[in-house]
Amino acid sequence: MGPNPLRVLVGILAIVVLSLGERSVAAEIRISPTSALLDSPEASLQVLATEVISENRSNDLSRSVRYEIVPPEIATVNDAGLIRPLSEGSGTLVVHHEGQQSSIPVEVRSLKTPRPVSFRNEIAPILTKARCNSGGCHGKAEGQNGFKLSIFGFDSDLDYQSIVMEARGRRVSVATPDTSLLSLKGTARMPHGGGQKIEPGSYRDQRLLRWIAEGAQFELANEGDDRIVRIEVEPKQQFLLSGQSQQIRVMAIDASGKRQCVTTEAEYESNAASIAEVDSSGLIQASDIPGEAAILIRYLEHVAVCRITLPQPGVEFTKPPENNFIDTLVWDKLERLGIEPSDLTDDASFMRRAFLDTIGTLPTTEEARQFIADTSTDKRSKLIDHLLDRDEYVDYSTMRWLDILRADQLKISPQGTVAMQRWLQRQFSENRPFNEFARDLLVVQGNTSAEGPGSFYKVLDEPDVAARSVSQLLLGVRIECAQCHHHPSERWSQADYVGLAGFFTGIKLKKLPNGEQSVVSMGGKDLPHPRSGEIIPARALGAESADFSQVSDRRQVLADWMTAEDNPFFAKAISNRLWSHYFGRGLVEPIDDMRHTNPATNEPLMEALASHLIETGFDLKAFTRTLLNSRVYQLSSATKVSNENDIQNFSHAAYKTLPAEVLLDAICQSTGVTEKYNGWPDGYRAVQIWDNRIPSYFFTIFGRPVRASVCECERSNQPSISQAMHLMNSPEIAAKIDHRHGTARRLALSMTPSEIIDELYLGTLSRFPNEQEKNLMMQAFDELQDDIPAAAGDVLWALLNSKEFVFNH
Missing domain, CATH: 2.60.40.1080 (Immunoglobulin-like)
Incomplete structure (x- = not known):
């Protein structure tokens, strides 16, 4: 852009x-x-x-x-x-x-008698830069046209075998390098499905041909000293103004300390291209949107980051009041970027936002009237305390965690789903500290149909599946890439992946006499490296090999490490997850992809939130109370000129799509007609339904997850034409609006048109209409003077189809 x-x-x-x-x-x-x-x-x-x-x-x-x-x-x-x-x-x-x-x-120097080309250090980066070993070319699992390379070149042994040994040696010709298929197809001098990847006669082409002419060797004498051990980037951070650019320089350092410029062969990627883009040569170009971007630099298996800050000049910044440390750290960041925060939102908008975020339910008309009329200065804090103590808070929290704990009743059985739902309800009702919650989840044993999270291990049926799911869920670290190769954007290797899986090798599902299953975990063994076959001792991410001498269940050692106060991932992961829920975007995005190369948009705030969670004893209610009492949470969604393009620094409230269950409950509450779910008694709200497979077209088009992964991204949050058409034309919603016992007809029997409009606005948008809205809606009653219920239904239909109703803001 x-x-x-x-x-x-x-x-x-x-x-x-x-x-x-x-x-x-x-x-x-x-x-x-x-x-x-x-x-x-x-x-x-x-x-x-x-x-x-x-x-x-x-x-x-x-x-x-x-x-x-x-x-x-x-x-x-x-x-x-x-x-x-x-x-x-x-x-x-x-x-x-x-x-x-x-x-x-x-x-x-050394042009006439250069050191031989290193396949590992110099040829592999050429193939990576040319995208030959990408997932869309020869790096995919099955390869391409009989030629397979390791993804991103992380297995140089395999790549060498594929290039030099396979296809009867036709890919390289030491005697006549110019006729080597590797060069002919790469430069498109011979027809190549992937097109030209290397410019003929370029320095890459020359290096490739020189390597072949030198004998296409894999290992060179004393190559251990030449192994690249790290890369350095210059500059590590830079401030740019709109339209400015910055060239990156990348140096590779080998084991002997020798430095080599690899700027032309390194790969570059921006995590916020709308703020700062980067091209293949390492040139960063700033946009006109203020914020921060992290430029990922990758060479071989090494990664580094260049941080780009794009402030907005000419903005006079006046710090608003601060309710707590969150405001202090957000204002500091906004001041540095030259972005003004929006004004405080009005009471009605705050009330509706807090209700939907915290308990997944709209306030009733009476609750809305009372809160708006309340003149006490501490009414927002009191409302937050009240919401956190309501049963609906437990129901809504339970629904969200059933999703990410993969409580799919087809896979873990209806009994297992109910058991997990009851366990979750008890955890949130008792406000169980999250570190204890996580420990119970990790080390659970016993009947999967008894109240508890035991059925979680019915879907985590292999050690590696359990390892990557637990890592993503509780640590916010995605290690699945390291299953097949070194993680392309982080330090995790296949050995780290296998080491973490070693904690789950003792888990078994034992069949009970009544036909149910029980989680049993005893013993276990270390696993072999998938390429070398070397046995890798079980170890947590970034930790030393685990000691199991004092435990019978290996998971207990992992739980001790994970819930320790000095764990570098655990507190940040849940802090970021909760922040994302209430603010519409995580400090780290995606919320479960926390890594050095994907830093938080406000790192001091991320650190402070994690410390605060630890200080509260992992009390999720206390932590949530801090979030909601901050002025940042209570900002208006209306933007100012300086913050209208801000998408990452929380200068204004975000518009958030309502989850399918919350939206359906809101429609039912606003129309006064409950939804009938197949096989369920009348009166249940959607957020209380544990059956994720219950037939519902509404749930399907509004993105209710099928609980196939621990990623919250499974829940769709993108509006669509089918959703809009359903709200406008659905016979089911029309039936609720026109129901003889519904809100519209009930109000029409006892209120004047003006009172009906007020009541409908309170019941849907949690506020009174302004004068212009009132006059507009009165037209419906003027045109249908003889059918007041129909006019009331038309007003209600219009409100249900408004952006203000469908979104939380």
Whole structure:
């Protein structure tokens, strides 16, 4: 998305204004690195030219300065500052900018007798950069046209075998490298289904051909010293204004400490492309939307992050009042970004939001009247306390956790689903500390039909399935990628995946005499690495090998590690999950994908929330009370000019789609007609129904999950045309509106049109209509003077189809 021209101009003017006071003398131009070494024919080195304005301010000039190599015959440098070797020798790179000159020494060597090409360090990255080993090409499970590579090149042994040994050696020809299929198809000199992946004659093509000509070796002498152990990115963080750009430089460091520029071969990805995009060369381009983006840099199995902050200049920021630490940390972030928070929402909107978020139910007309009329200054805090003590809080929390605990009655049986529902209801009714809740879930044993979470292990029927589900659910860490290869965006390896699965190898489902099943966990064994066959000791993520000498159930050791106060994942995971529910977006998104390369949009707040949860003793009600009492939660959804494009910093309340069950209950409550569920007594609300397979077209189109995974993403939150058409035209909803015992007809028998309109607004939108709305709705009664019930039904239909009703905001 291109930046808005007006905002680009504002950004440029802001740079000028901000810089005038700092430039009593010419700004310093800093060149990085301080010297350039190119030691192979295909080497490259990215130069960064940075204008240092002050200690905390700098601008990237890498694409606006003029470069010159002296003497010009030793190397070339393009307009982006990328140096390539031409001939051996020494020289200088001169950088010209507005009458200033800066220079660094340049040395080119080893072109005539270069060190042999490393397959692992130099060929594998070429295949990755060209997307040859991506999931859409040869990296998918079955390969492509008989040629299979490991996904993202994480198994160099397998890739070498596939390239050199398979297909009767036709893919590489040591005698005539130019005729190698690998080169011919990659450069599209021979027809290739994937098209041209490597430019003919390019440095990548030359390196590939040199590797083949050198004998297409896998291991080189002393290659252990050349193994890449980490990568570094420059800059690690940068402030950009609208329309500005920043070039990244990536260095790979091997075991001997040698540094090599790999900017051209690294991969780049932005986690917020609407704020800052990045291209394949590592050039970051800022948009006109303020916020932060994390640029993921990947080379081989190593990852790094460049943090980009895009503030909005020219905004006069006045900090609003603070109710608690949440407000302090959010205001600090918004002030740094130049984003104003919205005003406090009105009482009616706050009441409706709190009801729907906390108990999944609309306030009644009487509750709405009382709260709006209440003049006490602490009425919002009192309402929060009241909602958290209601039975509906238990029902709504139970429904949400039945979803993510995969309580699918077809898989765990109706008895198992009811058992889990009753256990969850007891946990939330007693406000059980979440660390104890998680421990019970982890180490449960006994009859899966008895009250408890035992049926959870009926769907987690393999150690690796249990490991990745528990990790995603309770730690917020997705490790399933590491099942087949090193995680492409994190440090987790296949050994980490297997090590975590080792905690669940002792679990068995034992058949009982009555035909039911019991979870039993004793003993267990460590599992082999899927590639090497080496036995991997069970270990938690990032922890040492587990000691099972004092326990009979391996899961107890995992539970001890997970619920410890110093666990780096547990408190953050549930804090982020709850934050997402109440604010419409997690501090980390997706909410169960917490990793170094996907940082929180407000990391100080993430840390503070996790600490607060621990301080409360993992009291979920106390934690929720803190969230809801913050001014941030109580902001209006109406935006200001400076925050209308903000989607990640909570400067205004988000519009949230109502879950299918909550929306259906709201329709039933507003129309005064209950829903009849197949096989259930009359009067049950949708959020109380444990049967996720109950036939319901409404549930289907409004995205009720089938409970096939522990991911909350399974519940659809995207509005659709079919949903809108159903609300407008559904005979079932029309029948509720026109029901002879429904709200519309009941009100028509005893109230004036003006009173009917007030009552319908209170019952659906939890507020009184304004004068314009009142006059508009009165037209229905003017046109249907002889049929007041029909007019009331028309008004109710209009309100049920309004955005204000269908969304929580």
